Amino acid sequence: DTGVSQDPRHKITKRGQNVTFRCDPISEHNRLYWYRQTLGQGPEFLTYFQNEAQLEKSRLLSDRFSAERPKGSFSTLEIQRTEQGDSAMYLCASSPGYTSGANVLTFGAGSRLTVL
Amino acid sequence: GEDVEQSLFLSVREGDSSVINCTYTDSSSTYLYWYKQEPGAGLQLLTYIFSNMDMKQDQRLTVLLNKKDKHLSLRIADTQTGDSAIYFCAESTPVDDKIIFGKGTRLHILP
Numbered sequence: 001d002t003g004v005s006q007d008p009r010h011k012i013t014k015r016g017q018n019v020t021f022r023c024d025p026i027s028e029h030n031r032l033y034w035y036r037q038t039l040g041q042g043p044e045f046l047t048y049f050q051n052e053a054q055l056e057k058s059r060l061l062s063d064r065f066s067a068e069r070p071k072g073s074f075s076t077l078e079i080q081r082t083e084q085g086d087s088a089m090y091l092c093a094s095s096p097g098y099t100s101g102a103n104v105l106t107f108g109a110g111s112r113l114t115v116l
Numbered sequence: 117g118e119d120v121e122q123s124l125f126l127s128v129r130e131g132d133s134s135v136i137n138c139t140y141t142d143s144s145s146t147y148l149y150w151y152k153q154e155p156g157a158g159l160q161l162l163t164y165i166f167s168n169m170d171m172k173q174d175q176r177l178t179v180l181l182n183k184k185d186k187h188l189s190l191r192i193a194d195t196q197t198g199d200s201a202i203y204f205c206a207e208s209t210p211v212d213d214k215i216i217f218g219k220g221t222r223l224h225i226l227p
Binding site: 004031033035040041042043044045048050055056091093097098101102103104105106107108109110 | 160166216
């Protein structure tokens with residue numbers, strides 16, 4: 001297993017366009033998380049899945065954002081009608097849950113979005 | 117609500133100990149974590165502590181937890197240039213399983 005993979009690593013788009021990010025978690029991990037990180041800030045929680053079920057979505061998350069994990073494996077995060085304020089690093093993480101004690105997240109390298 | 121606070125910067129001379137502090141607000145936090153982010157890289161778990169412990173040591177790393185004051189610290193002994201990174205404190209609760217991160221402390225190593 002190569003860890004958590006995210007694609008694309010960098011996306012430049014014009015304001016108003018839609019973008020989609022993909023995350024492939026560690027195969028035996030049933031939990032998958034999306035975070036957003038802007039410069040000088042910590043990762044901000046967006047949403048998470050247990051298998052294919054989306055269990056929580058941040059209240060800060062606009063309706064333009066949607067995430068799916070249709071078969072409980074990979075996940076996609078789509079942003080519709082992008083705005084310049086959406087420019088950030090989008091981080092995906094997966095975990096096996098609390099099976100080993102703590103809920104340890106393994107992060108991908110992130111997908112950087114630049115909205116012009 | 118959940119909130120995690122950290123100071124933003126710390127400068128330490130090479131060979132000295134670094135102490136990075138964190139405060140959190142959620143008294144039901146069960147686990148507290150330290151993650152490290154090096155430039156251009158993803159976050160990596162350094163260590164974590166269960167809330168019924170007050171100390172955990174792992175090689176050069178010592179984590180202290182004061183649950184009464186909701187204060188967590190990470191001590192790095194014999195700080196090296198490779199320790200230069202951003203360190204994030206994070207908490208989790210069993211209620212909703214999301215992990216909440218602080219803004220991170222940037223550790224700068226002076227020669």
